[in-house]
Amino acid sequence: xxxxxxxxxxxxxxxxxxxxxxxxxxxxxxxxxxxxxxxxxxxxxxxxxxxxxxxxxxxxxxxxxxxxxxxxxxxxxxxxxxxxxxxxxxxxxxxxxxxxxxxxxxxxxxxxxxxxxxxxxxxxxxxxxxxxxxxxxxxxxxxxxxxxxxxxxxxxxxxxxxxxxxxxxxxxxxxxxxxxxxxxxxxxxxxxxxxxxxxxxxxxxxxxxxxxxxxxxxxxxxxxxxxxxxxxxxxxxxxxxxxxxxxxxxxxxxxxxxxxxxxxxxxxxxxxxxxxxxxxxxxxxxxxxxx
Amino acid sequence: xxxxxxxxxxxxxxxxxxxxxxxxxxxxxxxxxxxxxxxxxxxxxxxxxxxxxxxxxxxxxxxxxxxxxxxxxxxxxxxxxxxxxxxxxxxxxxxxxxxxxxxxxxxxxxxxxxxxxxxxxxxxxxxxxxxxxxxxxxxxxxxxxxxxxxxxxxxxxxxxxxxxxxxxxxxxxxxxxxxxxxxxxxxxxxxxxxxxxxxxxxxxxxxxxxxxxxxxxxxxxxxxxxxxxxxxxxxxxxxxxxxxxxxxxxxxxxxxxxxxxxxxxxxxxxxxxxxxxxxxxxxxxxxxxxxxxxxxxxxxxxxxxxxxxxxxxxxxxxxxxxxxxxxxxxxxxxxxxxxxxx
Numbered sequence: 001x002x003x004x005x006x007x008x009x010x011x012x013x014x015x016x017x018x019x020x021x022x023x024x025x026x027x028x029x030x031x032x033x034x035x036x037x038x039x040x041x042x043x044x045x046x047x048x049x050x051x052x053x054x055x056x057x058x059x060x061x062x063x064x065x066x067x068x069x070x071x072x073x074x075x076x077x078x079x080x081x082x083x084x085x086x087x088x089x090x091x092x093x094x095x096x097x098x099x100x101x102x103x104x105x106x107x108x109x110x111x112x113x114x115x116x117x118x119x120x121x122x123x124x125x126x127x128x129x130x131x132x133x134x135x136x137x138x139x140x141x142x143x144x145x146x147x148x149x150x151x152x153x154x155x156x157x158x159x160x161x162x163x164x165x166x167x168x169x170x171x172x173x174x175x176x177x178x179x180x181x182x183x184x185x186x187x188x189x190x191x192x193x194x195x196x197x198x199x200x201x202x203x204x205x206x207x208x209x210x211x212x213x214x215x216x217x218x219x220x221x222x223x224x225x226x227x228x229x230x231x232x233x234x235x236x237x238x239x240x241x242x243x244x245x246x247x248x249x250x251x252x253x254x255x256x257x258x259x260x261x262x263x264x265x266x267x268x269x270x271x272x273x274x275x276x277x278x279x280x281x282x283x284x285x286x287x288x289x290x291x
Numbered sequence: 292x293x294x295x296x297x298x299x300x301x302x303x304x305x306x307x308x309x310x311x312x313x314x315x316x317x318x319x320x321x322x323x324x325x326x327x328x329x330x331x332x333x334x335x336x337x338x339x340x341x342x343x344x345x346x347x348x349x350x351x352x353x354x355x356x357x358x359x360x361x362x363x364x365x366x367x368x369x370x371x372x373x374x375x376x377x378x379x380x381x382x383x384x385x386x387x388x389x390x391x392x393x394x395x396x397x398x399x400x401x402x403x404x405x406x407x408x409x410x411x412x413x414x415x416x417x418x419x420x421x422x423x424x425x426x427x428x429x430x431x432x433x434x435x436x437x438x439x440x441x442x443x444x445x446x447x448x449x450x451x452x453x454x455x456x457x458x459x460x461x462x463x464x465x466x467x468x469x470x471x472x473x474x475x476x477x478x479x480x481x482x483x484x485x486x487x488x489x490x491x492x493x494x495x496x497x498x499x500x501x502x503x504x505x506x507x508x509x510x511x512x513x514x515x516x517x518x519x520x521x522x523x524x525x526x527x528x529x530x531x532x533x534x535x536x537x538x539x540x541x542x543x544x545x546x547x548x549x550x551x552x553x554x555x556x557x558x559x560x561x562x563x564x565x566x567x568x569x570x571x572x573x574x575x576x577x578x579x580x581x582x583x584x585x586x587x588x589x590x591x592x593x594x595x596x597x598x599x600x601x602x603x604x605x606x607x608x609x610x611x612x613x614x615x616x617x618x619x620x621x622x623x624x625x626x627x628x629x630x631x632x633x
Contacts, residue, residue: 031420032420033420033423033424080601080605083605084604084605089604089608090608091420092364092366092608093604093608094604095366095420095423096557096561096600096604097600097601097604097605099368099554099557099597099600100596100597100598100599100600100601100604101597101601102597103554103593103594103596103597103600104594104597104598104601106593107590107591107592107593107594107597108594110590111590111591111594219550223424223427223428223431226424227424227428230421230424261435261438261439262435262439264431264435265431265432265435265436268428268429268431268432269432271424271425271428272413272425272428272429272432275413275416275417275421275425276412276413276416276417279416279417279421
């Protein structure tokens with residue numbers, strides 16, 4: 001039983017990690033919690049739903065959704081956040097802006113696509129099989145492995161490519177980076193694109209896993225993924241993965257042993273405990289404040 | 292609340308509004324109070340009376356959030372939790388033990404205050420975005436506890452038939468204007484208390500923390516004490532509003548106090564003007580009444596909220612009645628916002 005819960009938790013946790021990476025990327029560069037990330041995730045899942053409804057086919061639908069959601073991320077930055085950076089606004093202003101954006105996206109989804117729960121194509125289900133008493137669903141394996149591969153790809157992009165180098169430079173010191181000839185704004189746009197695209201993939205995977213889409217699906221998941229990102233030390237990529245897995249497994253254990261109603265509280269309780277013990281998260285570096 | 296020098300820096304329409312408000316402030320205030328007092332005697336429909344009451348409930352809540360967020364700079368995204376704790380405490384005490392509403396209300400404020408104290412504790416170590424997310428997580432935990440603690444809160448079914456408050460044998464209701472006057476008295480007392488707090492040593496400490504926490508610490512302000520105090524006071528005020536709300540609506544369930552409620556309270560504070568008191572009344576009036584006026588765009592209501600937040604942050608981050616000094620604080624050379632936020 002224990003092993004079963006852990007395996008269930010690992011599959012979901014990997015998807016949390018994928019969403020958490022989106023938070024981490026943006027936080028790393030802008031020192032901003034992107035509260036709209038949960039809605040971006042819901043938007044991604046809905047776009048797959050819409051494109052599949054338009055007979056695009058599942059894979060083309062997902063591809064289109066990834067691009068569209070990535071562009072949505074870029075648009076949010078360009079329209080709402082960039083002007084604030086230009087004005088050197090207080091940090092609270094950006095935080096509240098992303099909350100506002102989240103409201104706009106989520107409620108527009110409700111207005112145009114309805115707020116009810118809609119069933120999502122079950123494209124990852126190829127049956128399930130038993131391995132020494134533990135049931136493994138094909139959808140869990142797909143969820144885990146696709147997320148894993150994507151996280152590896154993201155990590156390669158960030159650590160081995162030129163644009164990844166630029167991202168890390170901006171993360172270290174955006175002014176110095178711009179003096180070295182890096183187009184800071186395009187690096188930020190690229191980051192938002194990556195965040196949106198990974199959220200769209202996570203959205204498609206999770207929607208197929210639960211076979212459900214609805215406009216508010218991003219709220220709780222966004223919070224949990226954020227908890228995962230903070231848990232691992234926000235801005236640290238592998239930290240997000242560990243955090244996602246911890247949140248996923250804890251949740252699955254809480255659901256198994258305490259009942260479904262306490263499932264959602266688990267992530268927040270861990271989050272609050274970790275933040276109070278170690279405000280920078282498990283793998284976070286302690287920020288040095290220069291005066 | 293502020294001196295002339297500060298208001299002279301705000302410009303444009305709202306700036307002149309501020310100046311008028313300052314020059315004739317006392318008279319405007321008195322006129323406003325008289326107007327609010329005679330309103331129920333004008334034979335307005337119960338619908339309008341209910342909206343007026345809700346405006347005052349939200350103004351009270353905004354007053355509460357204004358202390359940590361507006362004055363102390365600690366953004367809380369979880370004030371619906373205190374609202375909920377106050378409402379449930381009051382409702383449970385009155386329905387289960389038959390306690391008088393006027394005894395239950397202070398108890399509700401007290402219980403909410405304890406919760407506020409507990410939520411304030413993480414603020415000792417966390418700040419900025421991290422603190423916001425913890426308050427949000429806290430509100431979600433409270434909501435889950437309320438949903439699952441069936442024996443006390445009646446779970447998702449909520450508490451029905453909460454009795455109306457009784458004063459000297461008279462049942463206070465919307466029809467006889469009793470609840471309207473009751474929330475008016477609560478709001479008035481809360482406003483006076485906030486005014487006193489903000490204009491005391493405590494208020495200056497709050498504002499010092501908002502401006503620059505490090506500097507405040509170095510000047511001998513015990514930031515730990517004042518941050519927790521701001522949260523506790525905020526919770527007490529929200530608890531009062533919650534207790535009243537439960538008896539006004541006569542029905543509460545976990546869905547009455549969601550993230551949307553927290554955001555509405557925060558939007559009122561921001562739209563009205565963080566760190567001002569007049570702004571809370573205006574913000575509550577606008578954000579509570581607008582959706583009623585704009586019934587036809589019901590579906591777009593939250594899109595509208597979202598737009599307000601985004602547009603306000605873009606063009607007037609200090610809120611309608613807020614003020615911003617002409618010379619915003621500039622960091623010394625070599626120190627960027629980023630290094631400060633660590």
